[in-house]
Amino acid sequence: MFPLGILPYITGGVLIGIGVSHIYITTGLHATQSSFFSTTLSYFSKRPHFQQKEYLDSRGWRTTFAVGVILGAFIYAITLSAEGFFTTSVQWWRLALGGFLVGFGTRLSRGCTSGHGISGLGSLSTTSLYAVITFLVVGILTAMIVQGLGVIP
Amino acid sequence: MRIKHFFVFTGGLLFGFGLAFGGMAKQEIVLSFLQLKDLGLLLLLGASAFVTALTINLVPRVLKGPLLGGEFKRRKRTLSKRTIIGAIIFGIGWGISGQCPGSAWASLGVGNIPVLIGIASMFVGAYIMGRFFS
Numbered sequence: 001m002f003p004l005g006i007l008p009y010i011t012g013g014v015l016i017g018i019g020v021s022h023i024y025i026t027t028g029l030h031a032t033q034s035s036f037f038s039t040t041l042s043y044f045s046k047r048p049h050f051q052q053k054e055y056l057d058s059r060g061w062r063t064t065f066a067v068g069v070i071l072g073a074f075i076y077a078i079t080l081s082a083e084g085f086f087t088t089s090v091q092w093w094r095l096a097l098g099g100f101l102v103g104f105g106t107r108l109s110r111g112c113t114s115g116h117g118i119s120g121l122g123s124l125s126t127t128s129l130y131a132v133i134t135f136l137v138v139g140i141l142t143a144m145i146v147q148g149l150g151v152i153p
Numbered sequence: 154m155r156i157k158h159f160f161v162f163t164g165g166l167l168f169g170f171g172l173a174f175g176g177m178a179k180q181e182i183v184l185s186f187l188q189l190k191d192l193g194l195l196l197l198l199g200a201s202a203f204v205t206a207l208t209i210n211l212v213p214r215v216l217k218g219p220l221l222g223g224e225f226k227r228r229k230r231t232l233s234k235r236t237i238i239g240a241i242i243f244g245i246g247w248g249i250s251g252q253c254p255g256s257a258w259a260s261l262g263v264g265n266i267p268v269l270i271g272i273a274s275m276f277v278g279a280y281i282m283g284r285f286f287s
Binding site for chain 1: 165
């Protein structure tokens with residue numbers, strides 16, 4: 001069940017929780033991820049959906065947050081990471097097709113693994129609980145089917 | 154204003170470091186979880202949600218408001234068909250590629266250049282959703 005051990009996973013999860021907590025305690029903001037796509041699109045699209053107040057108000061700090069996430073992972077890669085930098089062997093068409101569905105689906109659902117998963121479950125939201133169960137079950141079924149079709153990894 | 158960004162940024166550093174430390178930056182590890190070969194990411198989700206739950210539910214009992222001012226607000230989401238249909242579509246994309254929004258940024262941070270294809274596609278997907286389905 002845990003071929004790589006359980007410590008990296010629990011430590012990583014606790015660090016993520018501390019990051020979210022740190023932002024909540026100081027600013028009161030819920031540091032979630034997928035809204036960033038919509039708030040950033042508000043700089044480029046005049047459509048009412050992207051110009052809603054919630055997006056305009058949060059697009060500044062969400063950009064700061066995304067930069068922090070990228071740099072935090074970079075710091076891991078140059079310090080504690082055993083193998084340094086990483087390049088995936090997942091095919092480009094899977095990154096493209098999967099990415100499109102991730103962008104569309106998380107914005108339709110208004111949350112992702114972070115928004116529904118961490119902040120939503122952390123807020124004891126039943127809406128988020130249903131969303132998490134749904135994307136976990138569908139994600140597992142999809143990955144099994146893709147693997148069953150002989151697509152590796 | 155600037156101080157708020159400082160705290161958001163440092164929280165982001167912890168978030169990104171934790172994602173990379175916990176394996177989320179590697180699509181191969183996410184896929185091995187979704188293929189049920191390594192259930193470790195369930196522990197990562199549980200641990201991060203647990204720490205966040207403690208903070209969101211206990212800190213407002215001790216502090217009147219956030220340290221930089223304002224008030225503590227709950228994250229409001231109401232259940233609708235869109236919540237579930239969106240989660241289904243997200244789950245399919247997750248299972249195909251092993252990518253999700255936060256982990257994609259962390260993946261970029263560990264030097265995974267191909268994930269830029271995924272990030273660009275996420276922007277396209279988010280745009281199509283907002284343009285035609287909002």
